[in-house]
Amino acid sequence: QQAAQPAKPKVLKVGTDAAFAPFEFQDEKTKEYVGFDIDLIKAIAKQMGAEVQIQSMGFDGLIPALEAGQIDIAIAGMTITEERAKKVNFSKPYYKSGLTILVKADNNTIKSFKDLEGKKIAVQIGTTGAMEAKKIKDAVIREFNNAPEAFMELKAGGVDAVINDKPVNDYYLSQGGAKDAKTVGDLLKSEDYGIATAKKNTELAQKIDKALDEVIKSGEYEKIYVKWFGK
Numbered sequence: 001q002q003a004a005q006p007a008k009p010k011v012l013k014v015g016t017d018a019a020f021a022p023f024e025f026q027d028e029k030t031k032e033y034v035g036f037d038i039d040l041i042k043a044i045a046k047q048m049g050a051e052v053q054i055q056s057m058g059f060d061g062l063i064p065a066l067e068a069g070q071i072d073i074a075i076a077g078m079t080i081t082e083e084r085a086k087k088v089n090f091s092k093p094y095y096k097s098g099l100t101i102l103v104k105a106d107n108n109t110i111k112s113f114k115d116l117e118g119k120k121i122a123v124q125i126g127t128t129g130a131m132e133a134k135k136i137k138d139a140v141i142r143e144f145n146n147a148p149e150a151f152m153e154l155k156a157g158g159v160d161a162v163i164n165d166k167p168v169n170d171y172y173l174s175q176g177g178a179k180d181a182k183t184v185g186d187l188l189k190s191e192d193y194g195i196a197t198a199k200k201n202t203e204l205a206q207k208i209d210k211a212l213d214e215v216i217k218s219g220e221y222e223k224i225y226v227k228w229f230g231k
C-alpha cells in the first residue's frame with residue numbers, strides 16, 4: 001500500500017527580464033535569477049501555496065507572453081501605466097520608483113532634462129524611459145535590448161545620456177559605474193511598479209493582491225526590501 005502523496009503545489013510561470021539589477025538579474029556563480037522582484041514573487045507564491053518557475057525574456061515581450069498565456073505572471077520592475085493597464089491587470093503598487101538621467105562622469109554640459117534637446121539618448125526598448133526620451137525635441141533615441149547595454153553605450157561614448165529607472169541607475173553607479181557615469185537633475189517622473197497578469201485572469205490578480213498584503217503585514221516585504229536596498 002502506498003502512502004498518499006501530499007498535493008503538488010501549483011506552479012506559476014513567472015516572466016521577467018533578468019537584466020535589471022537589483023530587481024532581477026542572474027547570479028554570476030549560481031546562474032540563478034535573484035533580486036528584489038524574485039524574492040518578492042517567491043514570497044507571494046509561497047503565501048498562495050504555490051511555486052514559481054521563472055523565465056527571462058525581453059522586457060517588451062512580457063505583455064505579449066501574458067496575453068498568449070505563455071506565462072501567468074510578469075514581475076519586472078514594470079511601471080503601472082494607463083496604456084499597459086488596458087492589456088493586463090496590475091497588482092497594487094509594490095515599489096515606488098521613477099526615472100533619472102545618467103550622463104558621463106565628466107560631462108559638464110547636461111545638467112537637467114532641458115539640456116537633452118538634440119542629444120543622443122540610450123534607453124531600453126519598450127520602457128517608460130524610452131517613452132519619455134521620445135518626447136525630447138530633436139533628440140536621437142537609441143534603443144537597446146536591456147539596461148546594461150544602454151549603460152555600456154554611454155560608457156563607450158556612443159550616446160550623451162541614458163534615461164532609465166532611478167533604483168537601477170543608482171545600483172549601477174554603486175557597483176562601479178560611478179567611475180564612468182553620474183546622475184543629473186531631479187527625478188523626471190515618479191512611477192509605481194506593479195505585478196502584471198493576463199486581463200482575463202482576474203482570479204489570479206486578486207490572489208496576488210491578497211498575498212502581497214499578507215507578505216507586507218508579516219514583515220517579509222520589509223526584510224526583502226532591506227536585503228536589496230538597505231535601510
Ligand code: ARG
Nearest residue numbers: 017020076077078079127128
Ligand atoms: N519601469 C520601466 C517600465 O516599466 C522599465 C522596466 C524595465 N524592466 C526590466 N526588467 N528590464 O517601462
